[in-house]
Amino acid sequence: DTGVSQDPRHKITKRGQNVTFRCDPISEHNRLYWYRQTLGQGPEFLTYFQNEAQLEKSRLLSDRFSAERPKGSFSTLEIQRTEQGDSAMYLCASSPWGRDTDTQYFGPGTRLTVL
Amino acid sequence: GENVEQHPSTLSVQEGDSAVIKCTYSDSASNYFPWYKQELGKRPQLIIDIRSNVGEKKDQRIAVTLNKTAKHFSLHITETQPEDSAVYFCAADSIAKLTGGGNKLTFGTGTQLKVEL
Numbered sequence: 001d002t003g004v005s006q007d008p009r010h011k012i013t014k015r016g017q018n019v020t021f022r023c024d025p026i027s028e029h030n031r032l033y034w035y036r037q038t039l040g041q042g043p044e045f046l047t048y049f050q051n052e053a054q055l056e057k058s059r060l061l062s063d064r065f066s067a068e069r070p071k072g073s074f075s076t077l078e079i080q081r082t083e084q085g086d087s088a089m090y091l092c093a094s095s096p097w098g099r100d101t102d103t104q105y106f107g108p109g110t111r112l113t114v115l
Numbered sequence: 116g117e118n119v120e121q122h123p124s125t126l127s128v129q130e131g132d133s134a135v136i137k138c139t140y141s142d143s144a145s146n147y148f149p150w151y152k153q154e155l156g157k158r159p160q161l162i163i164d165i166r167s168n169v170g171e172k173k174d175q176r177i178a179v180t181l182n183k184t185a186k187h188f189s190l191h192i193t194e195t196q197p198e199d200s201a202v203y204f205c206a207a208d209s210i211a212k213l214t215g216g217g218n219k220l221t222f223g224t225g226t227q228l229k230v231e232l
Binding site for chain 2: 003004031033040041042043044045048050055056091095102103104105106107108109
């Protein structure tokens with residue numbers, strides 16, 4: 001499968017614990033996005049990388065959230081001191097440089113459940 | 116901020132009938148309008164998109180129309196099949212392209228389409 005991949009697919013944690021998710025974009029896609037999707041809603045933008053630079057962050061991204069893309073390839077999203085309200089599907093998407101740069105390809109997501 | 120409204124929230128059709136899902140957006144500077152299909156527990160998959168320089172685009176049984184003046188766009192699925200059953204999301208890009216040329220998408224709340232035999 002050469003699409004966007006995410007790991008883990010499911011994560012159950014207790015409130016107050018830290019969790020980290022990984023996203024591997026499509027090879028050579030230089031733009032990478034994180035979205036959050038709650039039940040019955042569409043994805044909501046969290047943050048965006050161009051290569052290794054994090055260029056935009058949503059107000060949804062509290063200071064407990066941090067994202068990195070150290071070498072401009074895979075990205076990690078860490079949530080510290082998780083809260084029950086963090087329970088959601090965390091989706092990653094990537095898009096290419098050049099033609100059709102608007103098109104975003106999504107990964108399967110990481111479903112987070114905070115108990 | 117940007118807002119995208121999507122209707123209906125649920126849609127049930129008989130196999131072979133057509134289905135239409137409508138979206139409106141608030142940002143007059145939006146230029147890109149994708150539609151995603153999401154099956155239960157799976158990733159959103161792009162099924163069709165349209166850019167503001169065209170009014171209609173078709174791909175086999177799927178078509179999208181765009182009215183920039185009225186700020187609405189619609190998804191049309193003809194000859195529906197049971198495998199079309201899924202949640203469909205519309206989206207629009209934001210007024211300000213993200214720094215570096217990235218594209219923030221604002222999504223509608225989704226339409227649960229059920230195609231009945």
